[in-house]
Amino acid sequence: MSDSRYTPLGIYKRLLSLSVRYWPVFIGVAVSSGAFAASDAGFAFLIKQLTEIVAAGDELTEGQEFVKRWLPLGVLLLFVVRGVTNFLSTYGMGWISNRVVKEIRRQVFERYLGLPASYFDRQATGKLLSKLTYDVAQVADSASNTVIVLFKDTLTILFLVLYMLYLSAELSVFVFIVAPFIALIVRFLGTRFRKHNRRIQATVGDITRIGSEALDAHRVVKIFGGQEYEGGRFEAANEQNRRVQMRLLATSAAGNGVTVLVTAFGVAGVIYLISQIDIDVSRVAGFITAMVLLMAPLKRLTNVNATIQRGVAAGESLFRILDEEPERDQGGLDPDTIDGRVEFRSVSFSYNRSEQPVLRDINLKVEPGETIALVGRSGSGKSTLVSLLPRFYDYDSGTILLDDRPLDDYSLEGLRRHISLVSQEVTLFNDTIAANIAYGGLADAGKDDIEAAAAAAHVAEFVADMPDGLDTMVGDRGTLLSGGQRQRISIARALLKNSPVLILDEATSALDTESERHIQAALDKLMQNRTTFVIAHRLSTIESADRIVVMHAGEIVEIGRHEELLASGGAYAALHRLQFSEEGAGSA
Template sequence: MDFTGSGRRLLRRLAPERAALWPMLAAAVLSVGLSVVGPKILGMATDLVFAGVVGRQTAEGASKEQVVASLREQGDGGLADMLAGVDFIPGQGIDFTAVGRVLLAALAVYVGAGLLMLVATRLSTVVINRTVYRMREDVQGKLARLPLSYFDRAQRGEVLSRATNDLDNISQTLQQTMGQLINSLLTIVGVLAMMFWISPLLALVALVTVPLSVVVAARVGKRSQPHFVRQWASTGSLNAHVEEMYTGHTLVRVFGRQEESARQFAEHNEALYEAGFRAQFTSGMMQPLMFFVSNLNYVLVAVVGGLRVASGSLSIGDVQAFIQYSRQFSMPLTQVASMANLLQSGVASAERVFELLDAEEQEPDAPRQEGRTAAGRPAGRVDLEKVSFRYEPDRPLIEGLSLSVEPGHTVAIVGPTGAGKTTLVNLLMRFYEVTGGRITLDGTDIASMPRDELRADIGMVLQDTWLFGGTIADNIAYGAAREVSREEVEEAARAAHADRFIRTLPEGYDTVIDDEGSGVSAGEKQLITIARAFLSDPVILVLDEATSSVDTRTEVLIQQAMARLAHGRTSFVIAHRLSTIRDADVILVMEDGAIVEQGTHTELLGARGAYARLYDAQFAQAAVEVE
């Protein structure tokens, strides 16, 4: 949306590569300088050949001045004016030795220009790849610093598109335009200088078409720029849709939404087609229009140059060189104009990447507290002091929540959907920051602790399992912040009752699974993540519906294992199945972001309040329905 500002910001990204940029520019300048001198040298060869042809056709023994005067006396003033500008010797033919030396000089000039351009291209490639490499690093670092709320709002496919497609497009744009653009601009300057040196009049004639070229480039570029913005926005939307449909393809089929999914894909695809077609068609008009202007310039130079040769003001070699220069002058203008579509596409992608890099980050971590590190492992006491939180400024979710959890106690959190159970855990993990009050761990405000230090003390098992492509042993070992042995991995798996099913797999612990967990059931994936939590040896254990995907027998085994794991640790258990939390030290019943009841299972049933209603609804009514 801001082509100039975004383009400058993209160019500033090249600044750290000054050490390579200056040699690149120097090589490009020398290369263009030699290329610009080439036509002038070839013009000298043409003059030598033409002078030899003229000399061979004139009588030997006379001087050049006599030949010219004789032509004037014969009334052939036009030919006399033309030959007056030719350096010939009457009776002497072509000096092939001199022509050879000039051609060898031209060859050396062009070879040198090519080698220097090779050096400039090589350095340009290095500069661009290093720049994009740093941009990828910046994007990766930015994603690590973004708050969870950003990913809650943004589509995953859209974020992936910015981190992959847009960065690749920036790289391709810079590769295809940067060196060519520098070369074109230097060529324009060098050729223009040579043109004015040869003939200021012809140079002014050649410049007549420049304003027309600028107008054409500006008008076409202005019309195509919005289409490139829409093109890359449509690309992000299409990627987001494809990613969502691929991830949830099973549900799409279960609910018979294939036609709706195909229709939405067609809409996104059509939008991308329209934007891409309009962008490429509009910008594609640039090259033929610029070729027309270039040919117009060529005709003007040829006509005026011919008249100047006829008048004897210029030699044929100079006009030949000038026509080459006019081509060299108009061609860079055409190339620069034809690169407008690439430049606009690249800057549109750069804007999307910069928008990601400019997104508001989570608050920076506080410095590490050396004293706390020296104190060793935390005891695990958690206190919530008048904690308030809201996702939207005008919609409070949790207000004035206070809670004290003793080290080693198990706290179960129950309540209807939307009561704030998971939000409470997110606040404890500092995925979100409290808007009021504070949360302390062993008396230390967690807001004053580095996030990685806080989370290193917390093990978490979610309802939604997450595995990555690799062996089962690698997936379990992911929970440890240090190198662990195979024995430790197997011990964690036995503690989570996952060892038995793992050993039945073809390769056992070395069985490779993909990020979808193909080859293992939902319950087995849950066991692997629980084993991962065992291996992390946390001070605080958070279980968010961790047993929701396992059968009843396995659930009992996991509860026993969790009881062993929770010994001496503070545990927070979010559960909808109340049978899993009967042995909790304290049960919190949440409604609308507030704790409405707390106590043991027996105490809460005896109180006949909110917990009893949940219990009756889950068990008593179910028994009636079965009967």
């Protein structure tokens, strides 16, 4: 799929549009680059002067005497100007490009936070991370290096060519014969460079993805002897990266060789002409100096293409992220308080539109303060059902109403502010326990409230033994804590949020029966006066729910109170019987 936004030109423009606001610095860079570029032509000029003096021998005019005296100082001055302008232009351009890059990185990260859950279902996080690190670095490198080379080298070439023209139009003819060939080479290399660079990015993404997967799962790797498998996968990606890098290198080196060869034809032509025409020796000296000085920037210019294309390819990958549709957020409703009345009206949903629906014709009306327990076999759609409430996913048909308004009418923030979620997979951030409880919008919670939540969720219990108490760091993703401890922290988080709608998706699954019983008391208190959806594996914990909703294969098959459902002898009764015979066997 080709899209005009992602042509090299489109990408340059976009990068440029991010940097136009720094135009004063640009002007500084342009001026110092100009001065730097002129210094090469100036050097050729000084060589011509020197040759004139040497050729004149003792019969110097007054002007030549003057030149002779000041020439060494002139050379010195020239190099001082060169040094200073080189510093200024490099620094200035680096300054701009680092700002642009920081801005792009900020935007990409912000976009990541705003992407719908379905996007993350499809993408490996390792790949997304490598965009923030590798791709951004490529753009940075490309922007600061290439613009400098482009600026300075094109100007240097321009000045040198102008000077050559001034010295001898005849000899300069070769410049104009050679130039189109070089332009052709540069063009041809450009497309190849871009192709290779895209591949390199992809392989770096693979390396990060495989690396982060293996590191995250280090225990599984150890116990199931996955080292060889992971090593093999990594080797494949690593080798693929090396191959593409080499292809890029070969293209770049071959391009260089061809450029040098083409230039050599020009030089040979010039030398042949010099021997044929009548020309002053100092002009020849100046011309040849200029010609030699022309080589380096020309070579850099053909090569800079590699870096530019790297930046373009990386820019493309970043802009594609920025152009991803964020979560739909068109509603404006943001009430201060809600009652918590929830209604599902013939809601159907599938994760992938082309696939079988995961939820089918769900109808359920929940009054404020009611506790609804969802039960059913794993994969029956319980988690999916509750994940529609905070709009992690958009349903395909039907409506979900909160306080009699469709969820779409609320702004995402306005909606999610009133919903708390404790799920089976607890995510903690590498911070203190207190900061993990008072996370995000809860950050300005008072110390007393945090302590109260910690006490109610039985966090205080295990924190008491820790030297720093609530200020103990939890480690990367909370690895320094046990699963049950992590879960208690996430329950404390929900307690602190104190929202009118609460979702407990196997919130106590990581706790032992003893701790669960303790926390159940806290949860029961928490569930009072708020609408609660509770999914629990252990049926004993949901017997007191106002209503129990039994799901099977994406459909609601039974609704009722514990006793009613037991008495009716349907799906719930079967589940119940199964579990109690298991538990009976387990504890015997």
